[in-house]
Amino acid sequence: MTTLNRSRETSKRAAVARESALSVKWARRREVAQEVFRNPLTVLGLIIIGLFFLMALAAPLLTEANTPDPYQSPRDWSNISVPPGEAGHVLGTDATGGDVLYGIIWGSRLSLQLSLTVVGFTLVFGTIVGSIAAMRGGRLDNLLMRVVDVFLSIPELIFALAIAAVLGPSFRNIILALAAVFWVKYARIVRGEIIRIKQAEYVAAAKVTGDSTWNIYRKDVLPNAVSPLVVQATLDMGNVVLIGATLSFIGLAQAGLTEWGAMVSAGQSGLLAGEWWLSTFAGLAIVLWALAFNLVGDGLRDVLDPKTEGR
Amino acid sequence: MTLLSGSLAADFGGTTDAVVALHGVKVHYPVKEGVLQRVTGQVRAVDGVDLSGPRGQTLGLVGESGCGKTTLGRVIAGLVAPTGGDIWVDVDATQHSEIERLRGVATEDRSPEDQASWKSLESNHRLGSMSRDKQSRYRRNCQVVFQDAFSSLNPRQLVRDIVGRPLRVHKEASGEDLDRRVIELLERVGLDSQHLLRFPHQFSGGQRQRISIARALALNPEFVILDEPTSALDVSVQAQILNLLVDLQKDLGLTYLFITHDLGVVQHMSDRIAVMYLGQIAEYGPTADVFNSPLHPYSRILRDSNPTLEDSLDTVKWDLSGTVPNPVNPPQGCRLHPRCPVARAECGWSIDDVLTDAERNTPVVFETISRVERKSDFRATVSFSEPEQAKKFAKRIGSLAAHEALEQPIRLDDKLVEVSFNEVSEAQLQQLKDGRWSSCTRTQNLGALPEL
Structure with a gap:
């Protein structure tokens, strides 16, 4: 009788426990988030990123989209190279009468496209390559890592430049070039992390339970390898736009595109004539974008992955 | 002195049943050098070990760091594949003597009956040749408690998922039933339902080791390998965990392989101990005997390295000189001789x-x-x-x-x-008296441990 009561008691407690399992996991995540928010620089970075995201999303509301191609500034041929604040152009116009503010706003959409596509692809692809190398080991690992070494031996910018130049000048090719270059870092990080984690006793313990390799990878290995990836991906959201801007600065994007790097490039001929606004505002946008993601990336690193500080 | 024949694997510690019997188990890791990864040598982590785990008893495995005791434990748990030797599972004395007999006969000299008998033994009891089914039953039956309570629990999983994992993997329980089973396991090791939904980092070292033990017990194993389960804990907590392990053994009839470098602990826990040095067994025997009258200088040194209250200033303590030799190129003859205080001409x-x-x-x-x-x-x-x-x-x-x-x-x-x-062959582990084994050449010649 008592054992029956006892077992009923236990299952009641078990039911309560199951309901709150999810909330415990969320509580843990909230703790991490709170720690991230404690750093004022990270919060500043997050605010800037938030504003850029809003700007990109609301671009058609903030300005009237140019037709047929919204990524070309509308031309105001009567007001060429007007300084900021004049003739209804808040940030002035460029040498062909294109509105600078319009360019910045629609440029943020291009930056978002560029960074999300490149980081998204490279993160997934690099993780797959790194995971295969580390889980399989042996010759395959050796082969894959030599390929990675070849990629790493060439500076990112030069390599991306070469690929984009071969593919021909267009924004899409810049994305392709950057994607081809950036995945190696993730492969390296993931491989290193997995090799470290495979030595941990909790992986041996999981093997003793008889679980499959795939489950061990999914439950034990990957979740513990994620932190440095999140940090690197955040930093790369900034880096990708920086290098992308460099490529379009030297003319690897279509002419007249509202890409920030292309705008800096277009504005430089006017700099000597005192037309400072185009290059300055576009350059400022690039700097703010890269800075914001670096601030957040550093903040995340302090919380998620303190041991790699200053890498 | 006449030596009794046979290998240590045949010593079932007074029982007639062993959960596991090792024959000449070796684990050699290749040493690779250069760009071409040429193999230039072998690290002999475990180098020819015969040993049996008598059912229902605790076998202590002692030795200093790097002697191969952890690797041997991992081989038995199936985590490391041996590079040589056989592991026999669940054999009784009759089966084992048959195995010993057949091992003595070269494969081509075996009669058809012998071949059939060997085949049936292999497919029923030899790890690696057993059917998948039997192999997985052995794996379920043999669980491990790891040394480091801080790294043996996945920091991203809740206690419920950690302890319940074996049950889930073997589809023994799920949902509410799983939670109930996990709570029962936690209560068994002195925790309770309030600990179910916590992360490992929210526990103390002792509690974490309790979680580890609960996980090991989830599948009702008969055989548990304890790999230095208390070496990372405070002395006061050590005692609690050891008592828990003793109680569990009493209640559940478990067989333990207790791996440790701490002689005080092993004395408290074990029925028999095997002393390991540089990948080989140096001495084996009932715990009290090995402690009171060691038959290998290395056991004596290990015992003397543990200070006790009875020590007086003039107690003669045996001591090791030098450092552990390179296991790639172990010493000839007796492996201890370069460091041994009583080494003589015959030691190699x-x-x-x-x-x-x-x-x-x-x-x-x-x-x-x-x-x-x-x-x-x-x-x-x-x-x-x-x-x-x-x-x-x-x-x-x-x-x-x-x-x-x-x-x-x-x-x-x-x-x-x-x-x-003078050329000397490798020192062999031999039975000197009933149940007392030593690989010391001098002890074998003298019939007793030599004087300092």
């Missing part, structure tokens, strides 16, 4: 010993060695760049215990020193 001196001694103790002499021409491990001509140093080298050998083992006097010829030792 070789060229490597005198060279290692020169490198450690007379570096100036060692630096002037220009060439070593080996005829064997025991014979070589060593050339020096200066006759002065050659003389010193010869003199040094004369002052070592090794000089007793010289086959002929050292020949000194200007810059050349010719050294030749």
